[in-house]
Amino acid sequence: xxxxxxxxDKNSNRKKYCRFKKSGIQYIDYKNPDYLLKLVNEQGRIxxxxxxxxxxxxxxxxxQAVKRCRHLALMPYVADGLK
Amino acid sequence: MELKNYETVFILTxxxxxxxxxxxxxxxxxxLVDSGAKIVHEDAWGLRKLAYPIQNKHTGFYxxxxxxxxPQFIAKLELEYKRDERxxxxxxxxxxxxxxxxxxxxxxxxxxxxPEKIEA
Numbered sequence: 001x002x003x004x005x006x007x008x009d010k011n012s013n014r015k016k017y018c019r020f021k022k023s024g025i026q027y028i029d030y031k032n033p034d035y036l037l038k039l040v041n042e043q044g045r046i047x048x049x050x051x052x053x054x055x056x057x058x059x060x061x062x063x064q065a066v067k068r069c070r071h072l073a074l075m076p077y078v079a080d081g082l083k
Numbered sequence: 084m085e086l087k088n089y090e091t092v093f094i095l096t097x098x099x100x101x102x103x104x105x106x107x108x109x110x111x112x113x114x115l116v117d118s119g120a121k122i123v124h125e126d127a128w129g130l131r132k133l134a135y136p137i138q139n140k141h142t143g144f145y146x147x148x149x150x151x152x153x154p155q156f157i158a159k160l161e162l163e164y165k166r167d168e169r170x171x172x173x174x175x176x177x178x179x180x181x182x183x184x185x186x187x188x189x190x191x192x193x194x195x196x197x198p199e200k201i202e203a
Contacts, residue, residue: 026181026184026185027179027181027182027184027185029185029189030176031092031147033134068174068176070134071172071174072092072094072145072172072174073094073133073134073135073137073143073172074134075134076134076135077135079134
């Protein structure tokens with residue numbers, strides 16, 4: 001008999017993966033704000049790797065793309081209720 | 084002279100008339116051609132809403148050029164952007180091999196076909 005309790009939320013047990021590696025995406029387009037919206041939170045901040053599971057290589061690319069997108073006013077720097 | 088792949092996006096003020104907008108786009112296109120750049124693709128998104136106001140404007144005219152150009156020319160192009168009052172925002176990026184491939188695929192409409200796996 002184990003002393004560790006069963007986790008309440010089974011979903012939290014699922015292994016995270018890098019979506020870019022998994023689907024073979026090589027380039028993240030900064031001109032596509034609809035896609036980049038998945039990688040930011042409601043305030044428009046870039047989601048950390050510990051939440052999205054993105055690998056470091058692609059997290060750098062994500063950050064670069066989001067910043068370029070913001071510069072071109074395709075995405076807000078600060079927002080409230082983006083989603 | 085080594086040519087590199089670049090992509091340049093600029094936003095023009097919405098106060099220009101249609102003809103003035105066309106003139107401005109033509110001017111920058113001419114600048115590219117004169118420098119010996121090879122234009123791979125050009126795209127006009129047209130008037131679009133900005134995510135935040137720039138110079139108190141809420142819309143802007145987006146124009147994109149993808150070209151093969153001399154790295155020395157980029158500084159000249161950006162200087163011209165800064166001097167031109169009609170341009171409210173610009174961005175020039177060097178494209179790596181994945182980006183070139185992606186843009187080619189995008190033009191053929193191969194990107195983002197499957198809704199679950201939007202390649203972006």
